[in-house]
Amino acid sequence: MMSKKDLAQANLENLYRIFTVPEAPDSTLGMIDQAISDNVTGFLQEHVVALERELEEIEKDFADSRIPEDPTFVSEYTEFVKEKLVAQSVHTAAPGFVGHMTSALPYFMLPLSRIMTALNQNLVKVETSKAFTPMERQVLAMLHRLVYQQDDSFYPQWIHKSQHALGAFCSGGTIANITALWVARNRLCGPQEGFAGIAQEGLARALQHLDCAGLAVLVSRRGHYSLGKAADLLGIGRDNLVLVDTDDQNRIDLQQLKTHCRRLQEQRIRPLAIVGIAGTTETGNIDPLNQLADIAEEIGCHFHVDAAWGGPTLFSGTYRHLLSGIERADSVTLDAHKQLYVPMGAGMVLFKDPTALSAIEHHAAYILRHGAKDLGSHTLEGSRPGKSMLVHAGLSIIGRNGYELLMDLGIERAKQFAGKVQQHPDFELITEPELNILTYRYNPAWAQTALQQASAEQQNQANELLDQIIRLMQKYQREAGKTFVSRTRLRSARYQQKIITVFRVVLANPLTTEEIINAVLKEQTELVLRDEIQDLLIALKAMLPSAAGSTRSAG
Ligand SMILES: Cc1ncc(COP(=O)(O)O)c(C=O)c1O
Missing domain, CATH: 3.40.640.10 (Type I PLP-dependent aspartate aminotransferase-like (Major domain))
Incomplete structure (x- = not known):
């Protein structure tokens, strides 16, 4: 057994190592670092979420309020990061993640961020x-x-x-x-x-x-x-x-x-x-x-x-x-x-x-x-x-011209997305993109027609059911982890300024191609076939005047 004095000395030496000895490239930390830098795993590119676990489950990994007494190995801690943080992160760089204002980063930001961190400058003062x-x-x-x-x-x-x-x-x-x-x-x-x-x-x-x-x-x-x-x-x-x-x-x-x-x-x-x-x-x-x-x-x-x-x-x-x-x-x-x-x-x-x-x-x-x-x-x-x-x-x-390309691309993609929403009989464009953001909702063709003949009261009831449908669709899509759109609530001129729930799409990732836009919409039309949503659609049909057609036509 080490004496108290030797233990203190060993701890001190370990502490010095933390500040001076870099990780070996084949350590877990080195490997994660390399994988993220090279993007070899495709991990951050391809999936919106790596592994779906309930937030309450994840909270259990972060439930202990005691600060660890003794130092631990960096490699051990890195294993924890890999399993409990990296695997449970939202991959905002995925091209199918089109719901928020956080998107992909140019690759050079990562090594440059390391230099910035290493220099650890404080901009509060010149000194x-x-x-x-x-x-x-x-x-x-x-x-x-x-x-x-x-x-x-x-x-x-x-x-x-x-x-x-x-x-x-x-x-x-x-x-x-x-x-x-x-x-x-x-x-x-x-x-x-x-x-x-x-x-x-x-x-x-x-x-x-x-x-x-x-x-x-x-x-x-x-x-x-x-x-x-x-x-x-x-x-x-x-x-x-x-x-x-x-x-x-x-x-x-x-x-x-x-x-x-x-x-x-x-x-x-x-x-x-x-x-x-x-x-x-x-x-x-x-x-x-x-x-x-x-x-x-x-x-x-x-x-x-x-x-x-x-x-x-x-x-x-x-x-x-x-x-x-x-x-x-x-x-x-x-x-x-x-x-x-x-x-x-x-x-x-x-x-x-x-x-x-x-x-x-x-x-x-x-x-x-x-x-x-x-x-x-x-x-x-x-x-x-x-x-x-x-x-x-x-x-x-990137330069002025590079940023110009990025801006133009985002706005054009948003217009393309809006065009696809408008062409699809079961979607309703709510706000057209002026820049690269648009909102829309699922609203089957038969319901859109029936809503035009509905009384104000019926419209309100129908919109409440549609709100529930949008909320469920957005939740299912997020949980599936392939693509992601967000949702918000907006006053709609088409429905007497009543507030309705809509999908919100932000097209800022230059890697979001037309195929991905198609995949987002296709996934949504498939989600509609889930039982819970079908039940809501049946309720919607029952309360709207002369709604013709089948709810199953939605896909
Ligand atoms: C128009 C506008 N202003 C201000 C903010 C706040 O910015 P931040 O989240 O960087 O504090 C946002 C964020 O989404 C925004 O969209």
């Missing part, structure tokens, strides 16, 4: 990031230029200017949206005579100073829920996040927006910002950005565009015009981990005015000193990884 700070500033300038298209003389003045930044790099769209509204709030309630500013004196004093009863943010009903978090955090209150109705194309209704602005004025509530969406999360539609810019100008408030999803469409010569007016926004959110094809945890907010971020500037004595070029003085987050390196890699390796 811990050196070249990474200018590189991140360059990334912000490149994307600023994509959005705002300032000329060659503008950028050299601002890219590396201490005290300022063209934007804030962050972990995603949520933090980007919060940062944008934080800047808007602090600018509206900035220091003035007799008032040291909201950052110093708080919201109550700011409202007194502005002589108003509250602040409001206006966005369409399709706005991302991160805006609710922003309203809450910034003290505006979720009730003052005004959700404006949309038109039949899921775009903000401008008349309704103006009516809300008048109401707010009567209630002495000051509009802090109007938010336009360039690619709504659920349907991919784009608000009329130019008209929103006009209204924001007229009422004198900040104009923010949430282009977390649709921003990279600006790369496309064919579709860029859809975002016309974005260059008039005071701030713009972009998510790099969406359509810039960077791994999770990378987003940014850009500001038209390069001095705007001064409104949230923060200094500390030991870092972030006045006059330093540290990016941490303008970000909500503190310590941050060098993720911008991966955006830099994408922009450099």
